Amino acid sequence: MSxxxxxxxxxxxxxxxxxTRAFLQAGARVAIPFHKTDRPDVLxxxxxxxxxxxxxxALDLTTERGANxxxxxxxxxxxxxxxxxxxxxGYAGGARVGDTPAExxxxxxNLNLRSAWLIASASIPEMARxxxxxxxxxxxxxxxxxxxxxxxxxxxxxxxxxxxxxxxxEYADEGVRANVVLPGTVDTPENRKAMPGTDFERWTSPxxxxxxxxxxxxAASGPINGAAIPVFGRS
Numbered sequence: 001m002s003x004x005x006x007x008x009x010x011x012x013x014x015x016x017x018x019x020t021r022a023f024l025q026a027g028a029r030v031a032i033p034f035h036k037t038d039r040p041d042v043l044x045x046x047x048x049x050x051x052x053x054x055x056x057x058a059l060d061l062t063t064e065r066g067a068n069x070x071x072x073x074x075x076x077x078x079x080x081x082x083x084x085x086x087x088x089x090g091y092a093g094g095a096r097v098g099d100t101p102a103e104x105x106x107x108x109x110n111l112n113l114r115s116a117w118l119i120a121s122a123s124i125p126e127m128a129r130x131x132x133x134x135x136x137x138x139x140x141x142x143x144x145x146x147x148x149x150x151x152x153x154x155x156x157x158x159x160x161x162x163x164x165x166x167x168x169x170e171y172a173d174e175g176v177r178a179n180v181v182l183p184g185t186v187d188t189p190e191n192r193k194a195m196p197g198t199d200f201e202r203w204t205s206p207x208x209x210x211x212x213x214x215x216x217x218x219a220a221s222g223p224i225n226g227a228a229i230p231v232f233g234r235s
Contacts (some may be wrong), residue, residue, distance in 0.1 A: 001218050002027040007070065007076030009061055009119060010087030012038040014190070015138070015183075017046070018206035022214045024050045028082075031055040031074040033066075034110055061088055062110055067118035069081055071126055081126045083134045083217035088115045089157075093150035105152045112156035116163060124167070124176055132175020134217045141184045156205075161228045168226030177225040178215045183209050184232035193198055204233035 006023050009030030010016045023030045024046065032043065034056055047054050055077045060066040075081050090111035092104050101194075116137050127133030142150055143158040160180050167178035185203045209231050216229070217223050 001053070001082075001214070004028040004082040005031065005074065005080050006083045006085065006105075006217060007031045007033075007074050007081060007119075007123065008085045008087065009033055009070075009115075010089070011085075012042045013087065016087050016204045017042065018210040019087065019213050020054070021046060022207070022210035023085075023217075024053060026214050028216070029053045029055070029078055031057070031070075031077060033057055033059045033061055033070050035060065061119055062115045064118055067115075067122040070119070071122040075126055082128055082131075083121055083132060083136070084105040084119060084123050085136045085138075085213050085217060086116050088119075089138065091153055094152050096149055097151040098118055100152050105114060108152040108156040109159075112153070113159040113163070116160055120163065120167060120178070124171060127176050128174040129173060134176070135164070135167065135176070135178040136213050136216045137178070137180045138213075139180045139182045139228065141182050141230065143182065143228075144230075156169050164228070172225060177222075179221075179224055179226065180228045181209065181212050181216065182228055182230050182232075184230075202233065204231055208233065 006028045007022050008016060008030055008127060011020045012034055020030050020032060030053065034040065043054060043056060057073055059069060059070050071081060090108060092108055120135055137160040139157040139160045142154045164178035164180045167176065183204055212231050216224065
């Protein structure tokens with residue numbers, strides 16, 4: 001992926017930092033939008049290690065204006081846009097469908113599905129008018145199993161696969177691909193704290209998921225389009 005320009009949304013999070021590092025190691029240049037809740041210094045070490053190959057900026061990608069501005073800024077910085085790894089999302093649960101508050105349902109749809117549609121809508125024209133590109137969305141194993149009491153989350157994440165399949169049907173002739181990864185439990189400090197006593201070694205590391213995302217964004221995965229790839233590990 002030498003000199004490819006990649007937009008990593010949510011690139012300041014636990015998984016995001018691993019994805020950003022993996023793209024940099026693959027030779028790409030990486031742009032990361034910062035949200036107001038992100039620590040501004042969280043990528044400083046990577047910036048020093050890969051000077052000039054990381055571009056950070058502050059925008060809200062859950063709005064149409066923010067998503068469009070993000071693609072514009074990345075294209076100006078990098079001169080092109082080759083791939084998007086969309087990691088923005090949220091997690092909520094604990095109630096059955098009939099007991100789920102409307103605000104929780106709307107929050108999950110907005111964070112997990114609407115944000116993906118917005119960034120896809122903004123980035124597809126930029127990719128299509130050049131040499132094509134790849135979009136990779138992060139879903140969840142809960143779209144296939146253990147959905148009880150997590151309906152809003154599972155439905156919003158399941159929508160990502162339909163979004164990717166639709167993009168694959170509509171834009172294949174223009175060289176734009178879209179795929180989804182479905183991680184199991186990710187081995188993060190937050191998850192370890194929330195689930196003490198669990199066998200953490202069975203969980204999937206951010207670095208393992210990152211390698212799959214980089215592969216799907218690269219030319220090596222060219223024949224794969226509209227797929228949902230499980231990344232469960234042993235979890």
